Amino acid sequence: MLAHVTTFAIQGVESRRVTVEVDIRPGLPAFTIVGLGDRAVREARERVRSAVLNSGFEFPARRITVNLAPAALRKEGPGFDLAIACGVLAAGGQLPTEVLERVAVFGELALGGELRPCRGVLAVAEGAASAGLEGLVLPAVHGREAALVDGLGVFGASGLGEVAAILRGESDGQPPPRDDGPAARVAGRVLDLADVRGHGSPLRALTIAAAGGHNLLLAGPPGTGKTMLAQRLPSILPPLSRAEAIEVTRIQGVAGLRPGAGLVDERPFRAPHHTISASGLVGGGGLPTPGEATLAHHGVLFLDELAEFTRPALEALRQPLEDGRVAIVRGQRRSVFPTRFMLVASTNPCPCGYAGSPRCRCGEADVARYRRRLSGPLLDRMDLLVDVLRPTPADFAAGPLCSSEHERARVVAARERQAARLAGTGAACNAHLDGALVRRKVALEPEGAAVLRRAYDRGTLSPRGHDRVLRVAQTIADLEDAPIVGAEHLLEALGFRQDVAEGAEEDAA
């Protein structure tokens, strides 16, 4: 007898429909799985056999052939266990077959028949909904995640026996756990700008970066608070929109982070260690999995000690930064991962880290060499550079300079202005403006244009730096609700440019 079960395979951050065909024929008992499965899929035989028997069903002692279609698609991971088990039961007459045409199943089985959490549930649920299926049977722990998809019946089960009951129509499964709302979730410690003492200038830079979505480079001696500042950036970023939140949830689901959680409501903050490989950063592997750049999608990617990262890793970040997505090609497969993140990096100003103070032991040449290591395409994408200096004792004695709540309100207002101005251009914030859009959308006062020309004439500004400064100046104007970019906005933006002091001596004869 033949049975069809619908399930889904994860590819990139999307899902592809997979039909599990199970055929049971008389003959010597055998259990074969075909259809380009990996080791985990082949090992499913043992898990399925034990789970079926331990759940009180009968395992047919006949010739069982399982085919995962389409046969050309590579299938990986243990997520097919449940579909195979259901197919075996249906083909053996222990489950109705017609319901399996309308409902997808997804999950990993334990030997005892329990369902284990697995990756990519939201992507699967979205696939099921768009395939026009009525429902999805899955581990109960994932119910909340799958319930984010509208128009799909979500049936959570804790074991194979319960799945069978659902499919027979005897049970509706476990309802998805109630969403407790953001208030209940914010029990953990929230990083707030109010914790910061001193650092007036870096705080200003954080607000500007958040308001325009700009990449930010923090330079300063060790231990001055670069990491501490960067970690507080998400607290002033605008809240995730529903579409963004779903996207982030799907990515985190595929990566296996936060199993059992519902909609993500915080912007991601990813801080990989500097020993990370290129594929760890942008994604890769035989079955391409999302890298840190994708996990930071709609959030912040923080690279501490930028100069310590390997060159290939930093080079690999170019396309993600430029295009907001990265295409990973492995063999015949091409996976596209979204990578719209804010890049925040920190660096020492010189090899010893104490440039500018008497403690610095680096020669002029050392500093130049260090800067050269940093320079290049990545530094080119940093819109803002800010020096983080040691706070003074007076700073510690004084109270906080600002709070995340207040700054976030300003950021949100500035973003709204940008959204109104950039409607229909495809850019969401000033940082996404390309050269042509900068010229079209940034309105400059004559005095501002004069400032820009002077900076350019002095050689302190490269052609690329020109656009960068304009983007930042526009964000500063947005923060102040100024209708047009003026000289004071440009002057401040110029103060954040990253090519420090390099242009200054260049024309000295």
Place this chain on the structure above:
Amino acid sequence: MSRFEAVPCAACLRRTLLLAMVAGGLEVAHKRRRPIRDVLALEDDTLIDVVGGGRDLRERLAASSPFDLLAAAADARLAVLCRHMPDYPLQLLDDRSAPAALFVRAGGEDARAQLVRLVGGAEDEAPPPAVAIVGTRRASAEGLEVARALGRGLAAAGVTVVSGMALGIDSAAHAGAVAVGGPTVAVLAGGADVPYPVRKRELYDAILAAGGAVVSEMPPGFRAFKWNFPARNRIIAALAPVTIVVEAAERSGSLITAELALDLGREVAAVPGPVLSWRSRGTNALLRDGASLIRDTRDALDLAIGVDGTAAALARAAGEAIPPPMTLEPELLALLAAVEDGRDSLASLTPDPSGAATVRAGLTELELLGLIRRAPGGRLQRTTRAIAC
């Protein structure tokens, strides 16, 4: 009793009025290739005859009022000095066609005193060191860079940079001097109150703000004729004991300036260039004929103030901060003073984020003016003139 007049004398002012009246006639003479310096050396009467003015012109000249000219100059905020006054640069009188009167605009209160500081007065036996830098209007990028560097280096060492504010080399030399807040004098072909060329209006203002001066022999508001340019060149050549030509084609205005300078016994120097470039034909020819060769600021300084003077000037420049322009806003001046005071980081200048916004803008402004620079580690440094040398 002094041998000098305290106010411009009527004869000199009338001479200026005459020049303006016969400007059209002089244009004809210039077209007929009469050397303009010879024409300008003529006495009033002869000059009127040469341009064929006749009775009519003589009557108009007699009817004109030197006082009206003084009033017009005052309205245009120009100081007037004539060759009989103590502020008149002595070295101009080496030229028999020296202008009778000069109209001056300078930054600061007293334009005449400022001019004396820049190029000396009639009583100065040894006027302050000055170098004229001239060259083509269609300069190459390298030529502009050389002119700017020379202007900057000379001015930083305290040498007055004299030029004509024309496009190209002239402006670059002025801009270099202005960048270090150093002394510079622009001699214009038209009225000293009219920034010409128009595109250089910003430079005109910057020259004044840096304590420089703009000078012309023509009355206020006067629009230059073609002959005014070689006439202007003779003043440039006479004002400075050294004339450096940076880039010049054959038979160009810059070479005329060099010739005028040679006639006056001034030192002529040139910056060499590629032999195949039309821009260096003139300068290379000067070098072949014995002009001094200029490679950099040091060569120019050696020529302008002597080898010993150069060493001293460079040492002095190392300790001297570039002075702020006279027009610097009080807030920026206060900010600059704070940086000089040792508050050398943004954090030490302002504690809070909103203050950081304005302070950062101000610091950038100071940086663009070349008054401070950012050192690694977020420290701010006051720029000294030595960087420019």
